[in-house]
Amino acid sequence: MSQSEIAITVNGTERRAEVEDRLLLVDFLREHLGLTGTHVGCDTSQCGACTVILDGQAVKSCTVLAVMAEGAEIRTIEGLAEGESLHPMQEAFCTHHALQCGFCTPGMIMAAVNLVDRHGPDVDAETVRHQLEGNLCRCTGYHNIVKAVLAAAGAQRTPAE
Numbered sequence: 001m002s003q004s005e006i007a008i009t010v011n012g013t014e015r016r017a018e019v020e021d022r023l024l025l026v027d028f029l030r031e032h033l034g035l036t037g038t039h040v041g042c043d044t045s046q047c048g049a050c051t052v053i054l055d056g057q058a059v060k061s062c063t064v065l066a067v068m069a070e071g072a073e074i075r076t077i078e079g080l081a082e083g084e085s086l087h088p089m090q091e092a093f094c095t096h097h098a099l100q101c102g103f104c105t106p107g108m109i110m111a112a113v114n115l116v117d118r119h120g121p122d123v124d125a126e127t128v129r130h131q132l133e134g135n136l137c138r139c140t141g142y143h144n145i146v147k148a149v150l151a152a153a154g155a156q157r158t159p160a161e
C-alpha cells in the first residue's frame with residue numbers, strides 16, 4: 001500500500017505524518033489528529049458536514065485526499081475560538097438558535113465564516129443562502145442559520161481588515 005510523508009498546518013500548528021495515499025483529509029483530521037469536530041455525514045460530497053477551510057477556501061474534506069493537502073493551511077472548527085471566547089459566528093449560531101442536533105453545525109459554521117471572508121460584512125441573505133447550498137441541515141429549516149450568518153457578518157473581521 002502506497003504511503004507518503006505529509007506536512008499540513010492545521011489551526012496554526014504544523015502536523016507531520018506518514019499516511020496512506022488513499023486517506024481522506026477528513027479521516028486524517030479525525031483519526032490522526034483527533035479533531036472530531038469535523039463531522040462525516042455522507043462521505044459522498046452531498047452534506048457539507050465535513051467542511052473545513054483549506055488555503056482560504058471552504059472545501060468538503062471528504063472529497064480531498066490528505067496527500068493533496070500537503071503544504072496547505074487548514075482551519076477547522078477547533079481553530080475558531082480564542083481561548084474561552086467563541087468566534088462571532090459561533091456566538092451568533094447560539095444567540096439565533098441556528099442549531100438543534102448540531103450535527104451539521106461545524107461544517108455550516110466553517111462555510112459561513114469563509115463566505116463572510118469572501119463576501120464581506122455587507123453580504124445579503126440571498127448570497128448567504130446561495131453560498132450555503134452545499135451544506136444540508138435536517139433540523140432548522142435554515143432561516144435561523146441565515147439570520148445568524150447575517151448577524152455575525154458585521155462582527156467578523158475579514159482577512160483584508
Ligand code: FES
Pocket residue numbers: 039040041042043044045046047048049050051060061062063
Ligand atoms: S461527509 Fe463530506 S460532504 Fe458529507
Ligand code: FES
Pocket residue numbers: 098099100101102103104105136137138139140
Ligand atoms: S442542526 Fe441538526 S442537522 Fe443541522
